[in-house]
Amino acid sequence: MSDTSRYRIKQLSIFSENRPNRLGAVAKVLKEGSINILGFSIAEGAGYGVIRVLVDRPDLAKDLLTEAGFVVKFTEVLAIRMEDRPGGLYDLTERMKDINIEYGYGYRNPPYAVLIVRVEDIEKGIRSLLAGGLDLLDNVNFH
């Protein structure tokens, strides 16, 4: 069996309470640590949110955010390369029908695009995505 750990990407999940400009406060900490944001999304809970961020230096980012008072957790996600053209996402979904996705978000990274997914069972997810011929990005692309 090949080593699948290189496909696991450390995403920061940050608890965001219902106060104005929490995103700004997160961004400020990252800016001051010269940390680059590669992708992010905001999920809405009941009266609070979870900010999910991919950064170039996750360990440093986590330390800085924690120091600034944020509650931060690492969550492992997968990054799937997509073609940057109409139908790019469709092609992907055709080949990952048996994967249970908890959440996902995408971004463009010319010349290609990226779909970030959180799956229920990451080990199983990696194997079936690879078996489906999908192009998983190595975490060296991020960290």
Added chain:
Amino acid sequence: MNVWNPHIELMSKAQLETLQLRLLKIQTRRMWEHSPFYHDRMREAGVSPDDIRTLEDVRRLPFMTKKDLRDNYPNRLMMSDRGDLVRYHASSGTTGKPIIVGYTKTDLENWSESLARAMTSFGLGRKDIVQVSNTYGLFSGGLGFHYATEKIGATVVPASTGNTDRQIDLICDLGVTAMAATPSYLMYLGEVAAKRGIDMRKDTKLRVGLLGGEPWSDRMRDRLYETMGVRGYNCFGASELSGPLFLECAEQNGIHIWGDIALLEIVDPDTGEPLGPGERGEMVITMLQKEAFPIMRYRMGDITMMMDEPCPCGRAHPRIARIQGRVDDMIIIRGINVFPSQVEHSLMQHPELGSEFQLVVDRKGHLDTMLVRAELRPEAFTDDIVALNALRERVSNRLRNVLNISVNVELVQPDTLPRFEGKAKRVMDRREY
């Protein structure tokens, strides 16, 4: 002037005080002889019924607090034989064990008598139809007004709480003339009626509100009159004292504490020293005729003052001003007593939460809302929104079960709520009355 019980109500101050002293002597004697608890309490305080020679001697009796009542759950303070008890009510029990109050037939008579006097004073009588929109059941608010209404020969509509549309239908269809409720509920009912195109002033006969159970103001009274044509009469009571017990008279200027029912004192909350008329302090009540569940120098926790000048209605019975606050941190939300300590205990059951919290009370429209802000422990944070939402739901459900009111819960970041040195100020009450 309408008077229910001229003999008692129209007594001079001197006559009233003579009666009070006689009743106080009898009551302390009964407690001394029939209640081991009160007997011991009096002994510890170095006082016996023989020491009660003037009305001022009431000050020699020891104080009682809610804790005394709670510690003696369910019936160690009951003084009547089982055979003489005819009913139980209970406090909401929001701070642990409820306080169970027993009543003899005489207790029920005195309770409705007390309300009947005031209701008669502002003109309620046989031709009136009183809708009681307080909760019926263990809570004393519903049945208290129910029996008082029957006593004055009026017709009672035992609507209890809830189903506002039906409440409005009953008011319209039966020609209801008076309503017992919390002031905020009556206000709310008026708004719902207005939305249905009902003009309370023209389309209904409702003209009197028997209002209590929560703090309110003269401004709110004016608004009720302007928008609904309802004159609101302020009511004071507590389950320990029987239930809703004292109402304003027709003058709407202070609540008469009937001197034959209760002996009123105002004391300095810190020292327990007596305060005179016009001086603000804690209300202390001794019930002078209660049989089953006596009340001796009970510290109500309510801040008010005795009113100085005689009431224009001519009755010499003492009056209190509107309740101006609490000695403790109790807050009243939708007529229900809430102590921040209950919120704290409830939150402590959730290991996912920290120990700090904040309680924000607000008024949306005319109904009180309560928001509890609690800190999420870092270990409990998860990327899984469904799990976090479920946690919030669990916290909210537990609070609702404990407090009997719905509570909105907000999870906040750890170490963000204010910390306090000494006495914590965890309650933000933003309501305006």
